Amino acid sequence: MLDFDIVEYQHRLERTKKSMNEKGIEVLLITDPANMNYLSGYDAWSFYVHQMLIVIIDEPQPVWIGRYMDAPGAKAKTWMYDENIMAYPDYYVQSEDHHPMEFIAEILEQIGQGNRVIGVEKEQYYFTAKAYEVLKEKLPNATFKDGSCLVNWVRIIKSPQEIDYIRKAAQIAERAMNAGLKSIHTGSRECDAAASIFFELIRGTEEYGGDYPSIVPMLPTGENTSTPHLTWSDQYFKEDNSVIIELAGCFKRYHCPLARTAHIGQSPEKLERLAQIVAEGIEDVMSIVKPGVVLEELEEAWRKSTRRYGIDKESRLGYSMGLNYPPDWGEHTASIRKGDQTVLEPNMTFHFIPGIWLDHYGLEMSESFRVTETGVEMFTDYPRELLIQSPFQLPDGSDGIIS
Amino acid sequence: MLDFDIVEYQHRLERTKKSMNEKGIEVLLITDPANMNYLSGYDAWSFYVHQMLIVIIDEPQPVWIGRYMDAPGAKAKTWMYDENIMAYPDYYVQSEDHHPMEFIAEILEQIGQGNRVIGVEKEQYYFTAKAYEVLKEKLPNATFKDGSCLVNWVRIIKSPQEIDYIRKAAQIAERAMNAGLKSIHTGSRECDAAASIFFELIRGTEEYGGDYPSIVPMLPTGENTSTPHLTWSDQYFKEDNSVIIELAGCFKRYHCPLARTAHIGQSPEKLERLAQIVAEGIEDVMSIVKPGVVLEELEEAWRKSTRRYGIDKESRLGYSMGLNYPPDWGEHTASIRKGDQTVLEPNMTFHFIPGIWLDHYGLEMSESFRVTETGVEMFTDYPRELLIQSPFQLPDGSDGIIS
Structure with a gap:
């Protein structure tokens, strides 16, 4: 047992x-x-x-x-x-x-x-x-x-079996993200999307079951995207709503968090542009991850990448993660922020989540990763872009992603 | 808002x-x-x-x-x-x-x-x-x-609107219990049943959505029924498994907990008998609930009802409940146990959960109730019996309850 x-x-x-x-x-x-x-x-x-x-x-x-x-x-x-x-x-x-x-x-x-x-x-x-x-x-x-x-x-350096558990959690996270997107359209309520996400998180795959994540799926919608921790309501999604989806797959208490932002209908140029900037920032940061790098160097790389576009983010960019219980999946040790002197070692695992919350809208796009002997392993493989949703459920029941 | x-x-x-x-x-x-x-x-x-x-x-x-x-x-x-x-x-x-x-x-x-x-x-x-x-x-x-x-x-005395929220949570709890039972058969895993329960808890009804419960659904199965707080695994249910289902519907953070015990296949006489004793005990306790009664009198009524059958329960029988957040839906005030001198007043709300955990098996059957001006209102209306499940999913997709 x-x-x-x-x-x-x-x-x-x-x-x-x-x-x-x-x-x-x-x-x-x-x-x-x-x-x-x-x-x-x-x-x-x-x-x-x-x-x-x-x-x-x-x-x-x-x-x-x-x-x-x-x-x-x-x-x-x-x-x-x-x-x-x-x-x-x-x-x-x-x-x-x-x-x-x-x-x-x-x-x-x-x-x-x-x-x-x-x-x-x-x-x-x-x-x-x-x-x-x-x-x-x-x-x-x-x-x-x-x-x-x-x-x-x-706990900060994971064993091969712990890494395997996080990889399993990653598979679950991707499925849950797909299920959430599938139910984000104008015929569906925020609670319906949250229910679909939960179902996949707990059912898991045919080979292994899912465990409860230490934080419930977050689903801020519309103006609520300007703040990260409000949970779902029972309002119907509307055309032109943006929806942030932050969730984590969980296997035997090991987590793999994943966040994306979706938009229902015509893509707003501002948000689309913000998504590109964030995606580029993620790419720039991930490209320097390897053993020996100090955590605050990742923050510096992010700042360098995004400042030229006028983005100035005050909050931390991520944290060590793995085994946990409610109310948090973060490990409360190393944080990706200015001043953190933790030196990267193989098999450290982090959630990199450069959320941008502005006055009336926001965007989250995140990646969970492992430091390898020579660089980085991304746990999930999910498009790094603003996910454009059809306002209507497609007749074939498909996920409605029209981008 | x-x-x-x-x-x-x-x-x-x-x-x-x-x-x-x-x-x-x-x-x-x-x-x-x-x-x-x-x-x-x-x-x-x-x-x-x-x-x-x-x-x-x-x-x-x-x-x-x-x-x-x-x-x-x-x-x-x-x-x-x-x-x-x-x-x-x-x-x-x-x-x-x-x-x-x-x-x-x-x-x-x-x-x-x-x-x-x-x-x-x-x-x-x-x-x-x-x-x-x-x-x-x-x-x-x-x-x-x-x-x-x-x-x-x-918080212990609820307003009419708080009561209304708990009643809404009760509707969700019943639906989730039905969904759980429907997926308890030998073609299904514990995580599949937990996923179905979660789906209903979060989706809620057509009129209103569900909120996340402060405790995840508990689903101890087989020998694990002898202890109450282990969560699900990804094992398939087996014929002759007993399964305890403890869950709570939740609406705007107000809970209505509900527990039942199911058995897959031929009903074991011992467990069936235990369920009858517990149901009788619940009936005896509920019959004396009204304003002015002291909480420990409910414990006394339980003891009197069940002691003649050789049941001796050490743990508390229940607690005040309503609004809450993880990790607990109980209010940490009045407990239904010996020594508790809280006097019942109208619109107090409790979860009465006389769980019996023996060496190799256990049984839970619970009721959430409100003290009215003259007696008691049960929030849910669910059969107070051991729920006998067909080992196989029925071809019509029905809930498989064969009792």
Whole structure:
């Protein structure tokens, strides 16, 4: 039932301990579900209650602690011995009287870890301010350090099997993009297009199924294209609407994001021109990707390519991506922006998404890529252009792309 | 573009301020996206970066602070004046050098709130331990109090329009359950069934579209029915598999959860019997729901009903639900369990989910309900029984239910 060979998990654990050692952390309390999955194999939608993977620097296996009803899932999905799976009773769940961190602190005391240097993921969605307060109160002899993103950085270089999973996610992303475009016409609502995209994302291919993406498909339409994170409505598409489609295929929690912009009907010259500029910028950036290049050099290449057309983009251009859980598929480590000194290495994977949001319209066109030994591998192969849609569903049910 | 009348938002704000006043909180920093939506109307998938709604007890409108690119969405989706929408630059996003709470603390100082009693949502997914540390450091003259669940408790009694939204979500939930059952047979994979469910959830009805549920459909199959939160695989369903389907219809972020258990092929006596016991328990509990009843009395009624059959359930039986965002559709306030002293009032809404997870199998059957002036309204009307599925897809494409 494991998604990776047990040796791969152990290798990940070793690299995590190496980093802990460098940072002077003896016990790492991991609450990021992606980091929990990465080191243990645990995969379930149980991160809405407190749960934790504990890595102790001188113990061979991590300890999983979660809710009672989730322990059988942890036993089934992780490589550790069953005795390393511990569970708290249900009265700790969303209660004003009991906090799961009380239970966890007690376990840490019992197994002799209460007086060590403990790393916690301070900047992580599922480690609340309250959780940290309770831990500090209940473990007065521990020294706490910030272990945020420690495992995230271990994750940045992917193994061959992880790359294979992202390639599978890429196949799913392309299918979902096709399905979305097929339902973008005036006889269809935004929710219909989102439903078609979701169907393909989850069904996957005949050979393998899809997993849920960590962000739902975004489908800003019309004036809403000027802002990236509004989800769909149930309005019908109209002629002359632009529609941004940002989605990610997902396979075993590994993502391949992909964004394109479509326009219904006659192509507006301004938007068409913007698409060409962005496509050229992507080409210019991708042409310099190879090991040894510093991330901010990619930003510089983008700026050089697009500034001559008067484009000045303030926001970051992309980020490291791969394994993740809601609410984000980005890895929260390296960003493609000014000042980021991360040096590219083979098997790093990024989502390059130079979105342009102007006052009344916007455009997104993105590529997910892998750094190879000598250059770059694009995960998807999708036309880099403004996708012109027929306003009407074609009688043959075809995708209506008229460009 | 607002989902509710502006008067409703203002009424919600008044009730929030009343509660703040009772708790001695002058400024409430709201980071729960559901609470942000409830008070402002803001709805976007932007909660993966730091954002906040600030309610100041002596100011007529809240202040929204978020990422630069999300501000146009906030202007479009909230009822407040545009000058109450503020945005931080992109270099604050997921950076080791800058934290959005630094920016927010500065704003609070500038608008004269730096020395007040400030409530923060300490036990909330999107308020990290680090966020709290930065705020405390940058606002040394403020007094901090825990404002966790303050707005959640204001949300517990629903308005007529909120009830209407949950009823719409209920229609979507029933359709999605039908679609899931239709694809549970030996010619179909778990991901195919999940895809069909998702399609219906998002498409909605002809009259209105669906929204994404805060939890993906759960579809534990076979031995996995013994644990509730594993998601689907790409395995084909097999004859004699049991399948638990837990999903929620969603309309404008309002949920109506619904769970049932299906079995492929000949009905196993043990499971059939368990379903009858649970159905009887649900009936017994629902028969006593009315204003004035204390929540733990519902748990008592359940225990009395099922104990005579040897059922002893440790986990809570349900929770208040309505408006929410990933990763949970529960409201984190009242729970249907021993010790919960919440007194039922008209227009409270709950998901009653007495899941039974045994060593090698399990069963879920749930109901979402509203407390009326005199009793109970069930949101969905779905058979309360083990749903027996034909192992084969029927030639007419019908749903294969043979019971």
